[in-house]
Structure formats: structure tokens, C-alpha cells
Amino acid sequence: MYLLIAYATTDGQTRKIARFAADRMAGQGQAVELLNVEDAEGLDLSRFDAAILAGSLHAGGFQKALARFCASARTELAQMPTLFLAVSLSAAGQDPDDWSGLHKCLAAFQADTGWTPGEVEHVAGAFRFSEYDFFRAWAMRRIADQKGEKVEPGKDKEYTDWAALGRRLDAWLAGLSSRVTAGAASAS
Structure with a gap:
């Protein structure tokens, strides 16, 4: 399977999370292309079987470059399995108001871009004072x-729970593998 892992980062934590996802997928035998969305102009998404996109929330919104990419690629993204890693400090806590805000920001992002991810995982970010x-x-x-x-x-x-993120990525990949296996069986 050929996977795209595209990300936008502000302070570097989302890049670190995307690299972790790429290493995890490659470690399980998947072909992976890791790409900052700022470098994605003209990218042919038809080359990929599935995509993981990652972006972080700052001041109530995701990066503009990520929004532009998702808006321009929404049709192609809708035709493949996708996982959106929504990175934020709010995801580190259990405050119901913070989680309500996360869901509102995600809904606004979907409305603005016209793209609805196949699956979403909220990932705790980090304070990157450096x-x-x-x-x-x-x-x-x-x-x-x-x-x-x-x-x-x-x-x-850092608040990112790397073990939990690894389990989530593994579960997503297992779901893809079962779809590919089921599709191959029904085609025969």
C-alpha cells in the first residue's frame, strides 16, 4: 500500500507526529511519502491508496496551508481512506468546554475546506517554548x-501520548488492510 502523510506545522510538534506516523507505517512494510503541505503543489493524489493528514490548532484554526491543500484536494481525498490527526493542547485534557471547542474547530475546518476526513484522531500537542x-x-x-x-x-x-498514537495508527492500518483483503476477495 502507498500512503501519503501530509502535514502542516507551526512550532514543529505536528511535524514530529507526522514523522512518527511515517516511521510507524514504514515499519509495518508500507510505502510512505511524508510531505509538508506547503510543498504539495501539483501533487498527484491518484498515486496513493490512502492518506494521513495532520495539522495543529492555533487560535481556533488549523494552518492556512493545510486548509488550502484540503480544499483543493477534497475530491481526491474523498475517494480514498483518510485519517486526520488534529493536534492541540486541548486534547491533552478532559475539560468538556475544551473538547466542545475542538469539535467546533474541526466542524469549521470541514465546512471551510469541503473535506470530511474518513476518521479523526485528536492528538495532544506540546508547549514548544524553544x-x-x-x-x-x-x-x-x-x-x-x-x-x-x-x-x-x-x-x-510534550503531552503527546506516543503509545496511544501508535495503537491508533495500527488500528487504522488494520482497517485498511481488511478493506483491501475484502475487496480482493469480492473481485475474485
């Missing part, structure tokens, strides 16, 4: 403080 300028670091420390999170100034804090 990537922030002074003002963003101040704002992120304030957000952490409001949520009762202790962060050390200047030190990154």
Missing part, C-alpha cells in the same frame, strides 16, 4: 497557568 518568541512564550505560559499546568520557563513540555 520555538516561541517572547510574546508567544508569555501567552503560552499564561494559558498553561490558567489550566493549572506547571511549565518551566524556556523548557518544552
Whole structure:
């Protein structure tokens, strides 16, 4: 199977998550192309059997480059199995208001792009203080403080549950494999 893993990143955590997904899929014998959506102009999606897309929420929206890619490729994406990895700090917690906000942001993204992912997984992100300028670091420390999170100034804090993400990717791939096997059996 040939898989596209396309991502948009702001501070680097989503790129790290996409690379983890690519390594996981390749480790299971899948052919994988890992691509930043900013480099996807003219990409022929018909070459791929399935796609994993990843983007992160910032200030209530996903990256503009990801939205442009999904909007322009929505027809092709709708014709293949897809998994959307929606990365956010809110996914690290259990606050019902935060989760309601995540679902609203995802619905707005789908409405704006015209693309509905086959499956969605909310993935906890990270505080990447090593990537922030002074003002963003101040704002992120304030957000952490409001949520009762202790962060050390200047030190990154990762919330991504790599084991859970690995299990989710494995389950998605197993679902693809069973569809391919069922399709081959019905064709014979």
C-alpha cells in the first residue's frame, strides 16, 4: 500500500507526529511519502491508496496551508481512506468546554475546506517554548497557568501520548488492510 502523510506545522510538534506516523507505517512494510503541505503543489493524489493528514490548532484554526491543500484536494481525498490527526493542547485534557471547542474547530475546518476526513484522531500537542518568541512564550505560559499546568520557563513540555498514537495508527492500518483483503476477495 502507498500512503501519503501530509502535514502542516507551526512550532514543529505536528511535524514530529507526522514523522512518527511515517516511521510507524514504514515499519509495518508500507510505502510512505511524508510531505509538508506547503510543498504539495501539483501533487498527484491518484498515486496513493490512502492518506494521513495532520495539522495543529492555533487560535481556533488549523494552518492556512493545510486548509488550502484540503480544499483543493477534497475530491481526491474523498475517494480514498483518510485519517486526520488534529493536534492541540486541548486534547491533552478532559475539560468538556475544551473538547466542545475542538469539535467546533474541526466542524469549521470541514465546512471551510469541503473535506470530511474518513476518521479523526485528536492528538495532544506540546508547549514548544524553544520555538516561541517572547510574546508567544508569555501567552503560552499564561494559558498553561490558567489550566493549572506547571511549565518551566524556556523548557518544552510534550503531552503527546506516543503509545496511544501508535495503537491508533495500527488500528487504522488494520482497517485498511481488511478493506483491501475484502475487496480482493469480492473481485475474485
